[in-house]
Each structure stands twice: as C-alpha cells, then as structure tokens.
Amino acid sequence: MKIDRRQFFKVMAAGGAVAVGASPVQARPCKTLPPDAIGILYDANLCIGCKACEVACKVANDMPMSGDGAIDQAYGVQDAWDGDDDLNGRTMNKIKAYVAEGSRTDLDDPDACFIKRSCMHCIDPDCVSACPVSALTKDPFTGIVSYNPDACIGCRYCQLACPFNIPKFQYDKTFPQIVKCQLCAPRIAEGEIPACCDACPTGASLFGRVEDLRAEGHRRLAMQPGERVEFPLNQLGGKTRAAEAQKYHPHLYGETESGGTQYLMVAGVPFEQLGMPPVGDESRARLSETLQHSLYKGMVAPGLLLGGLVYAAYQHTKEDREDQEDRQNRPEQEHGDD
Amino acid sequence: MTEAFRPLGGKLFTRHFQFMGVLVLIAGYFLIRRFIFGIGDVSNLSDGFPWGLWITYDVVTGTAIACGGYAMALLVYVFNRGQFHPMIRAALLTSVFGYTLAGASIVVDVGRYWQLYNVFLPQYINLNSVMLEVALCVTLYTLVLWIEFSPAILEAMKANRLLRFLRHILFFFIGVGILLPTMHQSSLGSLLLIAGYKVHDLWQTTIIPLLFLITAITMGYGIVVFESLYASVHLGRKLETPLLSKISAIIPWLLIAYLVLRIGDLFLSGQIRAIAGPGPEPYLFLAEVALFVFAIVTLMDQYHRTRPTILFWSSLAVVLGGALYRFNAFMIAFDPGPGWHYFPAVGEMSITLGIVAFEIMAYLFFVKKTPILAAGH
Numbered sequence: 001m002k003i004d005r006r007q008f009f010k011v012m013a014a015g016g017a018v019a020v021g022a023s024p025v026q027a028r029p030c031k032t033l034p035p036d037a038i039g040i041l042y043d044a045n046l047c048i049g050c051k052a053c054e055v056a057c058k059v060a061n062d063m064p065m066s067g068d069g070a071i072d073q074a075y076g077v078q079d080a081w082d083g084d085d086d087l088n089g090r091t092m093n094k095i096k097a098y099v100a101e102g103s104r105t106d107l108d109d110p111d112a113c114f115i116k117r118s119c120m121h122c123i124d125p126d127c128v129s130a131c132p133v134s135a136l137t138k139d140p141f142t143g144i145v146s147y148n149p150d151a152c153i154g155c156r157y158c159q160l161a162c163p164f165n166i167p168k169f170q171y172d173k174t175f176p177q178i179v180k181c182q183l184c185a186p187r188i189a190e191g192e193i194p195a196c197c198d199a200c201p202t203g204a205s206l207f208g209r210v211e212d213l214r215a216e217g218h219r220r221l222a223m224q225p226g227e228r229v230e231f232p233l234n235q236l237g238g239k240t241r242a243a244e245a246q247k248y249h250p251h252l253y254g255e256t257e258s259g260g261t262q263y264l265m266v267a268g269v270p271f272e273q274l275g276m277p278p279v280g281d282e283s284r285a286r287l288s289e290t291l292q293h294s295l296y297k298g299m300v301a302p303g304l305l306l307g308g309l310v311y312a313a314y315q316h317t318k319e320d321r322e323d324q325e326d327r328q329n330r331p332e333q334e335h336g337d338d
Numbered sequence: 339m340t341e342a343f344r345p346l347g348g349k350l351f352t353r354h355f356q357f358m359g360v361l362v363l364i365a366g367y368f369l370i371r372r373f374i375f376g377i378g379d380v381s382n383l384s385d386g387f388p389w390g391l392w393i394t395y396d397v398v399t400g401t402a403i404a405c406g407g408y409a410m411a412l413l414v415y416v417f418n419r420g421q422f423h424p425m426i427r428a429a430l431l432t433s434v435f436g437y438t439l440a441g442a443s444i445v446v447d448v449g450r451y452w453q454l455y456n457v458f459l460p461q462y463i464n465l466n467s468v469m470l471e472v473a474l475c476v477t478l479y480t481l482v483l484w485i486e487f488s489p490a491i492l493e494a495m496k497a498n499r500l501l502r503f504l505r506h507i508l509f510f511f512i513g514v515g516i517l518l519p520t521m522h523q524s525s526l527g528s529l530l531l532i533a534g535y536k537v538h539d540l541w542q543t544t545i546i547p548l549l550f551l552i553t554a555i556t557m558g559y560g561i562v563v564f565e566s567l568y569a570s571v572h573l574g575r576k577l578e579t580p581l582l583s584k585i586s587a588i589i590p591w592l593l594i595a596y597l598v599l600r601i602g603d604l605f606l607s608g609q610i611r612a613i614a615g616p617g618p619e620p621y622l623f624l625a626e627v628a629l630f631v632f633a634i635v636t637l638m639d640q641y642h643r644t645r646p647t648i649l650f651w652s653s654l655a656v657v658l659g660g661a662l663y664r665f666n667a668f669m670i671a672f673d674p675g676p677g678w679h680y681f682p683a684v685g686e687m688s689i690t691l692g693i694v695a696f697e698i699m700a701y702l703f704f705v706k707k708t709p710i711l712a713a714g715h
Contacts, residue, residue, distance in 0.1 A: 088385060126532050132470035133453075133462040151462050154449020156388035157469045161532040165674055168385045169449060171378030176449040277675055278535055288531040289466050291544060295524075296471075302517060310513030313415045317509045 030259060030286060031124040034143040037210040038188070039121060039262030040197060041217055044274070045246040046231060047114040047204035049095055056199035057093040057118075060184055064090050086117075089170035092181040093118040093196055098274050113267055115274040116205065118196075119166045119181035120254060120261035121145050122283065129285030130161035135178070139185075143210070143262050146182040154178070163258050163279040183262075193235050200234065202243075208236030210262045217252040217264050220245070259283035343427055343490065343709035346573060350706055354572075358695040365692020368685040372446060380685025386678025387669075391686045394668040396443035396693060398526050399661045401476065402554040404436020406565070407483065408519040409558025413585070415512050422581060424712035427490055428569070429562050431710050434487045435697045437480040443693055468528045475522035482515045494708040523554035530667055538671035539612035540623045545603050546667075549596060553660040556592040559585050560633075560656030567650050573705070583643035589656055590634040597630060619671045626666065629659030 058065065066084040087094050093116065100111030125145050127136045135152035138145050147167075154176060158167045170176035184194040192198070197207035206213065216236060223229055223245035230240040246268055253271050254261035258279045267274060296302060372380045383390045406429035413419045414426055445451045456462045457473045464470055486508065492501040527550030530537050543549070563582045570577045604610040613620045636642050636652040643649065669680070682690075705711055 126534075129464075129466045130469060130532050131464055132467040132473055133456040133459075134464045135462075149450075151453070151456055152450050153453050153456055154451070155447075155469060156449065157467075157529070159385060159388035160529075160536070163534055163536075165386065169388060171376060171381075171383060171385075173376050174374060176376060275676070280534070284532045284534040285466070287544070288468060288528065291531065291547070292466075292468055292471070292525070292528060295547070296521075302521060305520070306513060306517045309416065309516045310510055312418075313509040313512035313516075316415045316418045316420070317512065319420070320508070321505050 030282075033123055033210055033260065033262075034139070034141055036141045037123075037143040037262055038183070038208065039143070039210040039213055039264065040183075040194065041206040041208065041213040042116045042263070042265045043204050043206065043220065043231075044113050044115055044265065044267035044269075045204075045220075045248065046202045046243070047095065047116065048202055049097060049114045050201065051095050052199040052201060053116065053196035053205055054091075054093055054095060056195040057181075058091075060187065060195035061092060063092065063179075066090065087166065088168050089172065089176070089179050091168070092179060096275070098269065100269075111269055111273075113269045113274060114204075115265075115267065115276075116196075117166075118263070119145060119183075120164050120258075120263040121181075121183060122258050122261045124259035124283035124285055126161040126163060126258070126283055126285045127158035127167055129283075129289055130157045132157070136167075142183075142185075142188070144183045144185050144188075145180075146185055147178055147180060149177045152178055161284070163277060163284065165277065197234050203231045203233040203241060206232055206236065207234065208232075210264075212236050213264055214252065214255060217255070217266050220266050221248050221250055221252060223248065256281045259286065342713050343493070343711065344713040345494065345709050346575075346706045346711060348706055350703060352702075355699060355702055358699045361688075361695035362692045362699070365689045365695070368688045369446065369692075371685065372689070377447075377449060380683060380689070382680055382683040382686065384678065384680065386674040387672070387680035389668060390680055391669070391682035391690055392443055392447040394665055395690050396447070397440045397476075398668055399664045400436055400440045400443075401526070402523065402550075402557045402660055402664065403561050403657060404433045404440070405519060405523065405554045405558030406430075406562045407433030407486070407558075408516065408523075409555050410562060411486075411512060411516050412555070413588075415509075416516065422585065425562060425566065425578065425581060425585075427487075427710045427712075428566065428705070429558075430483065430487045431490075431701060431704055432561065432565060432697075434480075434483045435700050437476065437483055439693050439697055441476065441480050443690075446689060468525050468532070472522050472525045472529065475518045475525070479515065479518035479522065482511050482518065485511045486515055490704075490708045490710055519554070520551065524548065524551040526550050526554075527667075533672075536672055536674050537667060538619050538673065539609040539615075540604065540619055541663075541667040541671055543603050543607065543609070545599060549600055549663075552592055552596045552599070553663055556589055556596065557657050557660035559589050559592075560653045560660070563649055563653035564657060567646055567653070569705070575711070577646055579644060579646055579649070582646075582649055583640075586637050586643050586649055586653065587640075589652075590637045593630045593634050593656070597627065597634075601627075619666075622662070622666050622670060626659055626662050629655045629662065633659065 057063070084091050084094070086096075096115050096117060098113045098115060121143060122145070123143065125136070125138055128138050128145060132155065133151045133153055135148050136145060136158055137148065154169070156169055156178075158178065159165070159169060167178050167180045169178055184192070187194060193207040197205045206216070208216070213236065216232070225245055225247040227245050228242055229245050231243055233239040233241055248266055249268055249270050251271060253265040253267070253276060254263055259282055265271070272278070368380045377383055381390060381392075407426075410422060410426050410429040414422050445454065448454060457470065457477075489501060489504060489508070492504065524547035527546035530542065530546060531544070534542070563586050566578050566582055569575070601610075613623065633652045633655045636648050
C-alpha cells in the first residue's frame with residue numbers, strides 16, 4: 001500500500017507539472033508598430049500592370065512559373081506566360097485588374113484599376129497568433145512576418161485565421177509548405193530592398209519605413225487631380241519621377257485594417273471593388289487571445305477544477321477500490337488461473 | 339457497483355463486419371494516394387477552404403460524438419450517480435476510438451505530419467494559439483482515455499496485479515479525463531473566433547466556447563442513448579430503457595440552456611438580423627434549432643422517455659443537431675470570400691467513411707472479445 005501511495009503522489013506531481021506547465025500569460029493590449037517597421041506602399045494609380053514585380057518576386061524567391069496557363073496550352077509551349085490568376089502555392093505576389101461593369105476591356109475607364117495582392121504584414125497578425133508551433137513569427141524590429149518550414153506542421157490554421165486570405169498552401173505537393181510574401185527578408189538583410197519594389201518602373205510599389213510611407217500615402221490622398229507631382233521610385237528618399245496626379249479614393253488602406261498593416265495601399269476606386277475583404281479595425285487575434293487567456297489565466301481555474309474533479313472521483317470510486325480488495329481477499333481457488 | 343462486465347462472444351467476421359472492412363480498404367487506397375501525391379490529389383481543400391470534411395467531421399464533430407465517456411464520467415464520478423456505472427465502459431469504448439481516430443485523421447489532414455511532434459517542443463509552442471491548446475488537450479485526453487479503458491483490456495488478459503494497481507490510481511485519471519474535454523471541447527469553438535467575418539454572423543460569437551461545450555456534453559448523452567439502443571437491437575441484447583430514460587431526462591435542460599444562450603446572444607449582439615439575410619444559412623440555423631426543439635419537446639415528457647422508439651429518434655436528433663451546428667460553423671456557413679466554393683471530394687469522403695467503419699469494426703471486436711458490456715442488462 002505504501003508503495004502505491006508514493007506512486008500516487010508521483011503521478012499527482014507529474015500531472016500538476018503538466019497542468020501548470022503552460023505558464024500564465026496576461027490578456028494583452030493592442031500591439032503597436034515595431035521601432036524599425038518597414039513596409040510597402042502600393043499606389044494603384046501609378047501601377048501600369050506590367051507585372052515586372054511578379055517576375056522579380058518569382059526570381060528572388062526561386063518560385064516556379066505556373067506553366068499550364070491558357071496560352072501555354074493553346075500553343076503547346078512551356079512557361080511562356082505565368083498563367084495563375086491569384087496567389088497560390090507558387091505565387092506570393094499578384095497583380096490583378098479591376099474593370100468596372102460594362103467596360104470589360106477598357107483599362108482607360110476611370111473606374112478601372114489594378115491591385116497588387118501579397119502579405120499585408122499586419123501589426124497584430126492573426127496568423128502569428130493562430131500558429132500552434134510558432135512557424136509564423138513577427139520580427140520585433142522590422143515587423144516582417146516570416147515563415148519557418150522546420151516548425152510548420154501544415155495545419156493551415158493560419159489560412160483560416162488570415163483576414164486577407166494570404167497564406168497559401170502547396171496542396172499539390174507530397175511534402176508541402178505554406179507560401180507567403182516575407183518582404184524579401186534575406187535581401188533586406190543584405191541592404192537591398194524587396195524585389196517587387198526594385199523592379200517596379202513607375203514607383204507603384206514603394207519601399208520604406210512604415211511611418212514615412214503613411215505620411216507619403218496621406219500626401220497622395222491630398223493631391224489635386226491633374227497637378228504635376230514628384231513620385232519617389234523604388235524606395236523613399238531615392239530617385240523620383242514627375243507625373244500627373246490622378247483622383248484618389250480617400251482611404252489609406254492598411255492604416256487601421258485589422259489593427260494596422262505594414263503594407264499600405266492607395267487607389268482611385270473603393271477597396272471593396274478591388275476585392276479587399278471586409279476586415280474590421282481590430283485584429284481578431286486580440287479578441288481570441290484575450291478570451292483564451294482570461295479562461296486559462298495562470299492555469300488557476302483549470303487547476304482548481306482539476307482538484308475538485310480528482311477529489312470527487314476519489315470519493316466516488318471508493319467502492320471500486322474496495323470491491324477489488326474484497327475479490328483479492330477471497331479464497332484462492334477463485335483466482336486459481338493466475 | 340458490483341455488476342460484472344462480460345465479453346459478448348460470438349462470431350466476429352459477420353457480413354456487417356466484412357462490409358465495414360471493404361470501406362476501410364477503399365479508404366486505404368485514397369490514403370496511399372494522399373501520402374504519395376499530396377492532399378490536393380484526394381480532396382477539394384483549397385486556399386479558401388483550408389479546412390474541410392476531415393477537420394469538421396473527424397475532429398470537431400467526431401470528438402463531440404465521442405463525448406459519451408466524458409458525459410457519463412461527469413454523471414457517475416462528479417454527480418455520483420452510480421446507477422449508471424454499468425454503461426460507463428461502453429461509453430468509454432466509443433470515446434477511446436472516437437478520439438484515437440480523430441488523432442489519426444489529424445495525421446492525414448495536416449500537411450507536414452512528420453513534424454507533428456513540434457507541438458510538444460518547448461522551443462516551438464505558441465501559448466497564444468487556441469490550436470495548441472486543442473492539440474495538447476486532445477493528445478493528452480486520448481492517452482488518459484486509454485488508461486481509463488485499460489481495466490477492460492487487463493481483465494480480458496487476466497493481468498490481475500496490474501489491474502489492482504490501476505484501480506488505486508484510476509481516480510486521478512478520471513479527474514483529468516473530465517477536465518481535459520471541458521477545456522478542449524470549448525476551445526474547438528474558440529478556434530473560429532480568429533476567423534472573424536469568414537464565419538457567418540449566426541455562428542460567430544464570443545460565447546462560442548460555451549456553446550460548443552454544452553452541445554458536446556449534450557451530444558455525449560445523446561450518443562450514449564442512441565448507441566445503447568442501436569447496439570441492443572443489433573447485438574440482440576435486452577434494451578436498457580430504464581437507465582436510458584433517466585439519462586435522456588438531462589438532455590432537454592442542457593438544450594434549453596443552450597438555446598437561451600445562443601438565441602439570447604444573437605439578440606443582444608444584434609446579429610439576429612442575419613436571420614433575414616440571403617442564402618441557405620437562415621434555414622440551416624432553423625434546422626439546428628428545430629432538431630433541438632424536437633428533442634426538448636419529446637424528452638420533457640416522462641412517458642415518452644420510456645418509449646424506445648421515441649428515445650431513438652430524439653437522441654438521434656440531438657446528435658444530428660449538434661453535428662449540424664458544427665458543420666455549419668466550420669464548413670457550410672463558412673465563407674472566405676467570393677470565388678471560393680467547397681464540397682468534399684470522393685477521396686475525402688471515402689477516407690472519412692473508412693475511419694468511421696474502422697471505428698465500428700473496433701467497437702464490435704472489443705465488445706465481443708473484452709468485458710465491456712454489463713452482464714445481466
């Protein structure tokens with residue numbers, strides 16, 4: 001009996017360690033922009049849809065072309081044109097065109113517009129909060145949200161969580177990965193700028209510090225249509241080019257969306273029409289974490305509950321244990337086959 | 339609690355058993371394809387619908403259906419209703435397989451299954467992730483379930499020394515075995531909080547953890563009643579109607595609490611307006627409510643509870659209502675944006691069917707070969 005009891009306390013201690021193991025985490029306040037936050041300002045009014053950014057992105061990230069697009073199939077050639085029409089397991093960056101109803105081919109239509117889709121690098125990313133194994137992390141200084149395939153288990157909860165539907169998954173691969181823009185982190189580490197901004201001939205993709213990009217975005221929103229203005233090329237503080245300002249829809253997309261993003265956008269048409277989803281101004285991660293952490297704060301509630309449950313179970317299984325004692329104490333012949 | 343559990347005996351390879359075996363073989367074919375050619379080869383999962391039938395049925399609904407053991411343990415060990423003790427092993431048995439196969443189906447569903455153990459590595463775990471909590475709790479609970487269930491196997495093996503030792507520590511595992519489902523069944527609902535607008539207004543609410551917990555417990559009682567009736571008829575045993583009528587008396591109260599919370603919350607948040615919205619969602623919502631109201635109305639009546647036929651249909655309604663709630667929230671009313679559609683592929687459905695068939699085969703094997711069912715009931 002004594003051994004049993006000692007054994008029991010061992011089990012209790014181990015169980016307690018498991019229960020307390022998940023250390024207490026407080027419900028947290030809104031996250032703010034990291035100190036050296038960098039990002040991209042995409043200006044749809046400057047974009048000419050040349051897709052140089054897409055090609056540069058594929059080269060920089062060593063991603064394959066789609067290879068089975070309509071033109072390829074029609075002419076029996078390979079890799080003549082990158083035929084994918086959305087982000088996917090081999091595309092981190094995509095230019096899409098929006099053309100107003102009734103003018104399907106006229107890109108000069110005042111309502112026609114390009115839109116560039118890629119990871120928004122949220123200030124409070126839902127994907128980072130959702131990932132059980134920290135495969136997605138946000139750099140504390142640059143704010144780049146990057147992906148670590150060595151941690152990833154492929155549960156795809158990040159895809160479910162992302163309000164912008166950005167992380168993509170290689171459904172066609174035996175050993176798949178999550179694919180998303182990581183703001184060319186290796187290039188930035190070498191002092192370069194993201195490939196898409198580097199390749200953009202018009203300055204539509206503009207690299208810079210997020211705070212400066214926000215100011216630049218607001219400058220553009222305040223421009224008078226028709227006036228000649230200087231637009232920075234590739235990155236803030238570098239070369240510029242003069243162009244005529246077009247009408248802007250008065251909204252700096254990404255300033256508040258989902259708690260703010262480091263990828264900002266301005267355009268001539270409302271963003272709903274460009275297919276940007278209806279995200280609120282607060283990140284869902286904050287709500288989800290606050291709820292979860294108030295339930296499990298310091299594991300106090302589960303700990304107390306466990307104590308109560310074990311006590312109840314102990315009380316109500318007494319007969320079970322005595323039953324067994326009785327059977328053991330009965331004459332040997334009943335258990336002769338042991 | 340002096341009742342004895344006995345193996346049922348009898349022929350194992352019945353036609354029923356063989357039919358299930360064929361389903362398992364078909365699933366095996368698609369499983370091989372999935373592991374060679376990738377998830378996209380056998381499923382319709384996409385970047386818009388990263389979670390489909392596998393998560394929705396095998397994990398979110400399957401573990402709720404497997405809550406029989408949890409619900410009965412609550413009754414027997416917390417509320418000290420020893421009279422239900424004869425039913426606990428059968429309930430535990432379905433829980434063991436429900437959870438073990440949910441765990442197995444995770445290996446099929448996740449893309450990088452060979453790294454699954456990262457969930458347990460301190461350098462990787464993310465304490466902010468609801469998914470982490472679900473993963474740890476479900477894994478731990480599956481282990482605990484096997485420990486809780488092991489007396490049946492040990493009895494069959496006549497390993498009396500081990501059995502005696504186990505009897506003295508089992509109460510601890512019973513306690514843990516009630517805590518863990520309380521935690522992860524509610525967290526299965528919390529998984530959807532972060533999906534925000536993608537979950538339809540009628541299902542997206544901050545009280546979703548509570549709603550998932552209540553329905554899981556209710557489905558647990560529902561499945562115990564349903565399965566007992568079904569197994570009695572199928573295996574030619576005496577119906578356990580008196581006990582079942584007592585268990586099913588709890589169900590209406592749980593469902594009333596659920597409906598008050600669910601509908602009250604929709605009114606308070608103003609999201610009830612979505613009931614007048616377009617699409618099939620309002621009807622799906624009403625179908626859920628109707629199934630539960632049917633169960634409440636029939637099971638409130640003491641006379642009705644003594645009628646096996648009514649018990650059968652009411653308990654089925656409880657399980658289907660809870661399953662529909664989960665399917666709606668995770669799959670049917672889930673909308674990641676325009677252009678995305680999802681309906682499970684043949685391969686996906688075959689794998690899920692195969693898992694269910696395997697579960698039934700394991701159930702039949704264990705009730706026939708090990709002491710699960712109470713003798714004289």
